[in-house]
Amino acid sequence: MRIAVCTIAVTFAGTLALAEPSIERGQYLVEGPAGCGNCHTPFGAQGPDMTKNLAGCLVEETPAFTAIAPNLTLGGRVSEWSDAELARAIREGITPGGTRVIGPPMPIALYSQLSDDDVMSIVAYLRSIPAVENDAGQSVYNIPLPPAYGPPIDTVAHCVECHSPMGPMGPDRINQLGAGGFEFHGPWGTSVSANLTPHPEDGISKWTDEELVQMISTGVRPDGSAMMPPMGYAYYSSMTPADLDAIILYLRQLPPLADPC
Ligand code: HEC
Numbered sequence: 001m002r003i004a005v006c007t008i009a010v011t012f013a014g015t016l017a018l019a020e021p022s023i024e025r026g027q028y029l030v031e032g033p034a035g036c037g038n039c040h041t042p043f044g045a046q047g048p049d050m051t052k053n054l055a056g057c058l059v060e061e062t063p064a065f066t067a068i069a070p071n072l073t074l075g076g077r078v079s080e081w082s083d084a085e086l087a088r089a090i091r092e093g094i095t096p097g098g099t100r101v102i103g104p105p106m107p108i109a110l111y112s113q114l115s116d117d118d119v120m121s122i123v124a125y126l127r128s129i130p131a132v133e134n135d136a137g138q139s140v141y142n143i144p145l146p147p148a149y150g151p152p153i154d155t156v157a158h159c160v161e162c163h164s165p166m167g168p169m170g171p172d173r174i175n176q177l178g179a180g181g182f183e184f185h186g187p188w189g190t191s192v193s194a195n196l197t198p199h200p201e202d203g204i205s206k207w208t209d210e211e212l213v214q215m216i217s218t219g220v221r222p223d224g225s226a227m228m229p230p231m232g233y234a235y236y237s238s239m240t241p242a243d244l245d246a247i248i249l250y251l252r253q254l255p256p257l258a259d260p261c
């Protein structure tokens with residue numbers, strides 16, 4: 001399996017709801033906890049290429065699928081969709097007219113929990129991004145996609161999309177949730193996602209909450225070493241303390257697992 005120049009993603013913690021949809025709220029979600037750019041923005045050696053923010057990227061190539069996250073700026077086809085159609089695509093994984101189900105690793109189960117205000121805030125923010133011309137291509141799925149997405153699976157946690165080892169059908173979140181061991185190859189070389197379970201030797205038990213907050217939001221470990229891409233700390237740096245706390249709480253209650261071999 002090869003992971004291409006952008007990455008799979010993400011986290012989304014319980015968020016503080018505002019009363020009205022707003023571009024500011026949408027920007028916070030898209031560029032922060034929802035981490036849309038982790039997949040929809042092309043990557044260079046230093047991380048996301050912000051000159052092409054959200055302009056589409058090859059996310060993942062496996063025997064099961066080639067996943068391409070399309071252009072979400074006004075230069076992409078979503079600019080022709082209505083607000084309601086775009087909201088439905090994000091939250092339910094269905095494209096306009098019910099023509100297509102959006103495939104993995106777009107985290108629909110996660111986004112299906114967005115409130116009406118939050119999803120409309122995301123739509124409003126996407127509409128405010130100037131057009132970037134970029135056609136990353138079209139995904140190919142050799143696995144059957146569900147006819148539709150059912151109810152949500154979990155609440156926080158798309159950190160575990162990267163921090164679980166890859167199986168033939170995607171990250172193995174059933175047996176190895178959060179155990180790390182997912183290899184990423186890119187312009188930075190090879191990085192391997194870390195074990196985020198509370199395993200005493202291999203996991204995060206050795207760190208305090210403060211250390212974890214620092215690691216997640218700055219990409220620097222307590223010993224001063226810097227994390228390689230595609231660890232998404234640039235996105236997480238804008239997260240509220242409450243969202244960071246919710247993530248750490250979530251990680252600390254995962255079943256402890258040793259590193260996958
Ligand atoms: C983990 C990777 C990942 C993340 C994170 C992600 N997406 Fe996606 N997204 C994809 C992939 C891959 C596709 C294409 C799937 C397909 O071809 O069926 C996609 C498709 C879409 C589509 C359909 C567009 C089209 O032209 O068909 C929309 C809209 C979309 N994503 C919006 C978002 C928004 C908004 C966010 C953040 C709230 C987001 N995505 C986060 C991977 C991701």
Ligand code: HEC
Nearest residue numbers: 007008009010011159162191192193194215227228230231
């Ligand atoms: C796009 C993939 C990706 C996502 C999403 C991601 N990570 Fe990471 N993470 C990595 C990789 C790869 C590394 C290892 C980097 C290295 O070795 O330099 C890493 C390293 C870490 C580390 C350092 C652990 C150690 O032992 O050194 C922590 C802590 C961490 N991630 C927490 C998180 C949390 C919490 C989230 C969700 C908010 C998250 N990560 C989301 C890929 C990801």
